[in-house]
Amino acid sequence: MVRKKTSENSAFFFRVYELTKLIPYGRITSYGAIAHYLGSGRSARMVGWALNNCHSRPEFIPAHRVVNRNGLLSGKHHFGNSTTMKQLLENEGIIVDDDQVVDFPEKFWDPLKELK
DNA sequence: ATTCTGACAGCAA
DNA sequence: TTTGCTGCCAGAA
Numbered sequence: 001m002v003r004k005k006t007s008e009n010s011a012f013f014f015r016v017y018e019l020t021k022l023i024p025y026g027r028i029t030s031y032g033a034i035a036h037y038l039g040s041g042r043s044a045r046m047v048g049w050a051l052n053n054c055h056s057r058p059e060f061i062p063a064h065r066v067v068n069r070n071g072l073l074s075g076k077h078h079f080g081n082s083t084t085m086k087q088l089l090e091n092e093g094i095i096v097d098d099d100q101v102v103d104f105p106e107k108f109w110d111p112l113k114e115l116k
Numbered sequence: 117a118t119t120c121t122g123a124c125a126g127c128a129a
Numbered sequence: 130t131t132t133g134c135t136g137c138c139a140g141a142a
Contacts, residue, residue: 012138031124035137041125042137048123049139068124075123 012038016050017057019111023065026092027109028101030069037111044068051075064088071104 015038023029031044040046047066054061055078064085068074076085076099086096095102 032126035124040137043139044124044137045122046124046138051123053140054123063123066123069126073123078123 012040012043012046013050013053016047017054017061019115020051020054020061020063020066021059022111022115023062023109026094026107028065028067028071028089028094028104028107029109029111030067030071032069033108033110033112034066037115048075052078062088065092065109067101067104071101073099073101 031047035044051063
């Protein structure tokens with residue numbers, strides 16, 4: 001068993017960024033789905049942490065397409081204005097009502113299922 | 117080095 | 130059903 005190094009664990013963040021950018025237009029996914037895809041089912045918090053650092057990224061990360069398992073825009077507050085995330089989602093055809101994604105399971109994009 | 121926190125999720129009461 | 134605690138991993142103080 002080779003113990004993973006800290007630098008390799010940092011790749012987790014990179015994975016999150018890559019996967020987030022792979023989310024198709026008009027689709028959304030959950031933190032848990034991303035975490036599970038990366039191999040750590042219950043490390044969803046890391047996903048949020050990584051996306052928190054997405055602001056440090058030179059490129060645009062469609063983090064607005066990532067919501068919690070309830071389809072709730074838990075990270076809306078991190079887009080400057082609380083309405084920014086909602087606007088971005090609605091701009092992609094995703095209906096957001098009361099900070100909650102309508103037809104969440106329908107718009108849900110599972111990396112495990114789509115990317116295999 | 118220790119402790120706390122964080123854009124979550126799961127399970128127990 | 131709702132509320133609360135725990136687990137998860139990494140980073141900041």
